[in-house]
Amino acid sequence: IRWTQELFLKLFEAGLVYQKEALVNWDPVDQTVLADEQVDENGNSWRSGAHVEKKLLKQWFIRTTQFAKELYDGLNDSVLHDWKDIIKLQKHWIGECDGVNFYFKINNVSLKNSENDSVTVWTRRPEHIEKVRFVAVNDSHLLALKENVKTNGNTIKLNVELINPINGELVPVFVTEELKFEPLSDCYVGIPSASEEALQFAEKYGLKTDPLNTVDNPDDLTEKQKVICDKAKLLKAGGHWSSAKLRDWLISRQRFWGTPIPIIHCKKCGSVPVDRGDLPVKLPKLSQLSRKDKSPLQDDSSWLNTTCPSCGGDATRETDTMDTFVDSSWYFLRYLDPKYSREMFSKDKAFKMTPV
Ligand SMILES: [Zn+2]
Structure with missing residues (x-):
């Protein structure tokens, strides 16, 4: 537990974990979120067998998409030549990384608790990101759910706007079925200068347009894309190559x-990491389990209520626990030297003895 929490804190400090509202698979019997892999083909839970519902919840994510291209390209490494089926599976799971993710902040103070929230948009034409003229979403996207908007075949402009992180321009958002979304994607980034379809949509709805510009010298293109991606990375606004389908974890x-x-969680300081000296945060012993619509850990008030490590004021503990895959994503490295006390695992031994 202690070292998995250390891993979480390292990711938190590096800006690689974040909290965001999301539509999740909810098991109404076990009262928990399930991964897509834990829902069977009939839409039932692997553990309880209950029919899985969709629900909007504030959740923790790891920014796995920032590493998509590295992971994908790494699968071509010759040391992995014996892992044929696994490689095929993993490549399929990541998908071809032929586009870039950018994070557009939500510009609407009326959306409660959303000040820090952003929307991830993915495009094959990152060099045109400064010319995004609209973003389109479908019914199941967070922004449509927040405003309770259903298209029913119509195209509807939402109240919310997004902020282009590269130039600060405000971008309107539409709920629509008129456009061809990427498979499995609920979000479409409208760049008239890079897409005939986006140009027509922008003209139809009286949005700003730019002349269609599809040809670029390959060398110039690579350079332009690199400049834009580097800028986005500097602004912590994405800029990482990924596939259209891969989502953060x-x-x-x-x-x-x-x-x-x-x-x-502190009212004054926000989300504050637990001091290293106070790790591990252990689970409370619950005398009985509630069947209410919340995390069971919220029932133990002596565990829940604590003081803020930063200002010393009243605060509450995070009551979510981590997906077991977080533990299993690294524990094998500790087998190399289980008594190692300075860090999660011995880096020297890991470099020498493991293939990845
Ligand atoms: Zn505080």
Whole structure:
């Protein structure tokens, strides 16, 4: 537990974990979130067998998409030549990384608790990102759900706007079925200068347009893309190559078991990491389990209520625990030297003895 929490804190400090509202698979019997892989082809839970519902919840994510291209390209490494089927599976799971993710902040103060939230948009034409004239979403996208908008075949402009991180321009958002979204994607980034379809949509709805510009000298193109991506990375606004389908990893679970997320919520300071000296955060012993619509850890008030490590004021512990895959994503490295006390695992031994 202690070292998995250390991993979480390292990712938190590096800006690689974040909290965001998301539509999740909800198991109404076990009262927890499930990964897509834990829902069977009939839409039932692998554990409880209950029919899985969709629900909007504030959840913790790991920014796995930032590493998509590295992971994908790494699968071509010759040391992995014996892992044929696994490689095929992993390549399929990541998908071809032929586009770039950018994070557009939500510009609407009326959306409660959303000040820090952003929307991830993906495009094959990152060199045109400064010319985004609209973003389109479908019914199941967070922004449409927030405003309770259903298209029913119509195209509807939402109240919310997004902020282009590269030039600060405001971008309107539409809920529509008129455009061809990428498979499995609920979001479409409208760049008239890079897409005939986006140009027509922008003209139809009286938006700003730019002349269609599809030809670029390959060398210039690579250079332009690199400049834009570097700028986005500097602004912590994306700029990482990824596939159209890969999403960040949702790790929050609402369970009385699993590794607690080592975060304390303070009204003044926000989400504050638990001090290293106070790790591990252990689970409370619950006398009985509630069947209410919340994490069971919220029932133990003596565990829940604590003081803020930053200002010393009243604060509460994060009650989500981590997906067990977080533990299993690294524990094998500790087998190399299980008594090692300075860090999660011995880097020397890991470099020498493991293939990845
Ligand atoms: Zn505080």
